[in-house]
Amino acid sequence: MVNRSLAESKFFNPLSSEYELFPRPSAPPSVDLSVVVPSYNEEERLPVMMEEALGFLEDKVTSHPDFTYEVIVVDDGSIDETTNVALKYAKEHTTDKVRVLTLEQNRGKGGAVRMGVLSCRGRRVLMADADGATKFSDVSRLDDKLNSLPDKKGVAIGSRAHLEQEAMAKRNFLRNLISKVFQMLVWMLCVRTIRDTQCGFKLFSRSEALTLFSTLHVERWAFDVELLYLAEQLKIPLIEVAVNWTEIDGSKLVPVFSWIQMGKDILLIRLRYMLGIWTARDAKKIQ
Known part of the structure; x- marks a missing residue:
């Protein structure tokens, strides 16, 4: 399992004004669903996402009283008020339902998601972006599809x-070209079974989540590619589910530069696994 510093393994309880320990990854699950929300300088966009997510989850609790959940907001070293915004929800809903993991330094989206997953209590784990670009209720679609897989x-x-054709019509030629080159690199070098590797809305069964994120090396934007590459190598069942998505202003991706960096990371992912510097055998040991 990934080592975590003492500071990173605690969350602040605004009701008691004390810090409490997150459970260890080896602890048995105690809630049905954990939602991990990586957040970097998201004080403006996070409230919209949290209101939608908590509204959906609370409605589900009302209709299914046995259903339990937690939302873990991982503040990835923000320099704004992201943590304080998230703590307002922890105070309103209690830390049994909303917990805030504040990282002292920025680790990248992959690193933030990994820390959240390894701190969660859920039987299933949802990764959801803080911008709210994906309609949160679509988690029901993912859940239904996961139930259709062997052993669920x-x-x-x-x-x-x-939505690709519609999105391409709105972008300029250069962005479309870079996007196509990126998709081609992903298909040629890493992931063959999934068309959209980068959507920040993924649902995992607990054992698979802990296996994959405990082995993950890439901490920035290309982490999704390594995650799915590992899943293919380990023959973990993958299923792609169409979701509703709306582009939200305020993306942290820098056009052109970020895509080039991600392309470089994909080449390095493939090279390091080919040379045995990284190995899927590490994940098999965890399994």
């Missing part, structure tokens, strides 16, 4: 592939 275990991946 695997990864259900939210996909925007069905």
Whole structure:
């Protein structure tokens, strides 16, 4: 398992004004669903996402009283008020339902998601972006598809592939070209079974989530590619599910530069696994 510093393994309880320990990854699950929300300088966009997510989850509790959940907001070293915004929800809903994991330094989206997953209590784990670009209620679609897999275990991946033509019509030629080159690199070098690797809306069964994130090396934007590459190598069932998605202003991706960096990371992912510097055998040991 990934080592965590003492500071990173605690969350602040605004009701008691004390810090409490997150459970260890080896602890048995105690809630039905954990929602991990990586957040970097998201004080403006996070409230919209949290209101939608908590509204949906509380409605589900009302209709299914046995259903339990937690939302873990991982503040990835923000320099704004992201943590304080998230703590307001922890105070309103209690830390049994909302917990805030504040990282002292920025680790990248992959690193933030990993820390959240390894701190969660859920039988299933949802990765959801703080911008609220994906309609949160689509988690029901992912859940249904995950239930259709053998032993109800695997990864259900939210996909925007069905919206590709519409998105391309709105972008300029250069962005479309870079996007196509990126997709081609992913298909050629790493992931063959999933068309949209980058959608930030993925649902995992607990054992698969802990296996994959405990082995993950890439901490920035290309982490999704390594995650799904590992899943393919381990023959973890993957299923792609169309979701509703709307582009939200305020993306942390820097056009062109970020895509080039991600392309470089994909090449390095493939190279390091080919040379045995990284190995899927590490994940098999965890399994």
